[in-house]
Amino acid sequence: MALLDVTNLSIHFGGVKAVQDVSFSIDAGIVYAVIGPNGAGKTTLFNLITGVYKPTHGEIRLDGESIGGKSPDELARRGVARTFQNLQICMNMSAIENVMVGAHLRLDRNLLKAALRFPSITRRDAELRAEALELMRFVGLDKFADSRADAMPYGALKRLEIARALAMKPRLIFLDEPAAGLNPKETIEVDELVRKVADSGITVVLVEHDMKMVMNLSDRILVLDYGKKLAEGTGEEVRRNPDVIAAYLGGHA
Amino acid sequence: MLAQFLQFLFSGITVGATYALAALGFTLIYNASNVINFAQGEFIMLGGMLAVFFAQAGLPLPAALFLAILVPAVVGVLIEKLAIEPVKGAETVTLIIITIGASLVIRGLVQVFLGKGTHSLPAFSGDTPIEILGATLMPQSLWVLGVTAVVVVALWYFFNRTLGGKAMLATSFNRTAAELVGINTNGVLFLSFAMSAALGAIGGILITPITLTSYDVGIMLGLKGFVAAVLGGLGNGLGAVVGGLLVGILESMGAGYLSSAYKDAIPFVLILFILFFMPRGLFGARVTDRV
Amino acid sequence: MQKRAYFGLYIVIAVLAILPFVLPNSFYVDLAIRMAINAIIVLGLNLLIGFAGQISLGHAGFLGIGAYASAVLPTHFGWHPVVAMLAGAVATGLLAAIVARPIFKLKGNYLAMATLGLGIIINIALRNEATYTGGPDGMPVPVFELFGISLSSDKDWYWVVAAVLVFSVWASLNLIDSPFGRALRALHGSEVASKVVGVDVVRYKVAIFVMSAVFASLMGSVTAHYVGFVTPNLADFFHSIELMTMVVIGGMASVYGSLIGAVLLTALPQALATFEGWETVVFGVILMVCMIFLPKGLVPTLAAKFGKGE
Structure with a gap:
């Protein structure tokens, strides 16, 4: 099938x-x-x-x-993941955060735990940051790891969208x-x-x-x-x- | 029974016509710039207050009325030039705060120079009520309705039959395309603020002999005009007129039959229901987001 | 980014700790308390407006529900102030949740209209139900007490409010740098992109709307007990605008901007009192000038100028 x-x-x-x-x-x-x-x-x-x-x-x-x-x-x-013809990057976030958003469904999204900074949340976020960095390397964007999204060139943003989609696994x-x-x-x-x-x-x-x-x-x-x-x-x-x-x-x- | 119903209907339509003019003002500016002008209500207040002021200063009524329309139009243009044009394309929140700032300035200036008192204007053609099936209609109501009808027809003619009107419509559909075919979109913006302010002022002048006026009547009138514009589907001229009349009639009926204390709440309850069940208003177009 | 952001929290704690010892008299202590109360409300509102990119023109209505719950329930029904405060918060949360789902299917100006309408209806109800609320004149609020300790002096209130403020700043910083917070910011940045990575957009908007409404309600209760008197003006349209202005002038999507915005706009009426009669005009001019020349708000504009992000 x-x-x-x-x-x-x-x-x-x-x-x-x-x-x-x-x-x-x-x-x-x-x-x-x-x-x-x-x-x-x-x-x-x-x-x-x-x-x-x-x-x-x-x-x-x-x-x-x-x-x-x-x-x-x-x-x-x-x-199901996708990228967009006319970029849909969150310009109000950093490059790596854009990738991290891709992993949304694999994370604990609880509001209260987040506000109270539960160790489980911060630990998972630290792991995710490493994972996202790995993905940025995979798409060839490692040098933008600390960049703001709105400071990146067009070609890099295209690949950032692919990294975000891949973060969904x-x-x-x-x-x-x-x-x-x-x-x-x-x-x-x-x-x-x-x-x-x-x-x-x-x-x-x-x-x-x-x-x-x-x-x-x-x-x-x-x-x-x-x-x-x-x-x-x-x-x-x-x-x-x-x-x-x-x-x-x-x-x- | 019938007499009472007619009485509520008459007063509803009369106030509704003012809301319709305010809603048309919102619509004009919204179409030209995507801005919701929260100072719209202040134009209504300004029209009424200035008419009183100029009439008391001894000007003949026609001259006083003319100036009471002209001055708000100039104020509208000033707001556009000084506060809206410099921030083109700003976020909705920013634009809302700017126009609210403008409304405070207008209200504050009127309070300083014309005082906090409540004023009235003599009715244009006397106070002898007209009896219709047991209900009474004030001659001033006929003025309100008549002038509103004339304004609506004139606007219709302007948008459908003149080049200037078509340029404004074109700008509202697609600003960039309008610029490309040579339309002066800044001119359109300028004109839309002048016209909106004048419309508001006309409404304010007409209604003052019936409802009285003071420096702080603009807020509620403006917000109800906004309700009317949204009710009719933001950006739709005919919708604005229907929305205005509807808000006026329902408010008057609600105050008469249900609770007069909650009269001012009725338009807002109405708009919440409409937005919950018909999120684009009564006549709003369905929009598909392009991605 | 995180370390620098949390560094600001220590500054806030230091300032709050030193302040009561340097303030010359009770007038300034009172001003500081009102600034802090507003700052807490604005932090919640900024999560909704600045971070999630939504509009609310009716938040004073929620504040009003909290304030009047703390006034009406103990006075007329003999409820304990703590229970009354929580009841107000729960009622606000429920109301916000019920109206939020349909509201947040709307965008931009329609959203502004819906929240504005909600706030105005609440305000009109408070004005009209005079048997319970005292109508337009308002009503007194009993003293707040818990376990036999009553909060009455300004100094007591100061420490309580300061502690809540520190907690709120900390919680806001935590929230924006978490999966929940990133989803919130992402739906502001690109709604469609956040949808395709799995963010249930409406649910997130509703959650943050309810949270900020509950914050406003709780602080409404605090205001009521602190001032000892409530009037419907707490819940009027103008107050909603004032709160929104604090968010925007301090800086959208800026935690510390919320604090600055609250401090400046709370102090402004005091400063404007010298303009006798011209207050409204000057306030309006300040709003317009700030928005035209600093559309991003004070803190983000200054941060960009001096080259360090928040």
């Missing part, structure tokens, strides 16, 4: 059908890419699967359990354009990072415009156009698909 099963998924905003009747499934352990021109509905698809939007029609199953319409925090409990991670706005050197670094994430056993779903990165990383690719599924398959299959060539890759493949 596939890890994620999406059947006939649709969402309408007023008259706009942003995602229409899209079906696909993702096996555990692979890197799955979603591509398509701007406005094809890629981010909307992410928002639907991660609970930010509620679908108008269709079904989403995670490990066989229906999760369509569940709230983001319920999905987080089931091991997710099964499934959605990366929404992790290389957007990065220079070629940074893009290669993110490429390597996504590979490392996948190698650690986390299933990766990726929206990306950088075709080299997509072809290099992905086991399977879903092509969207005007909210509809245009093609799905391995990189080779998608590359040869005449519809895809006509609609999208024609220019630069």
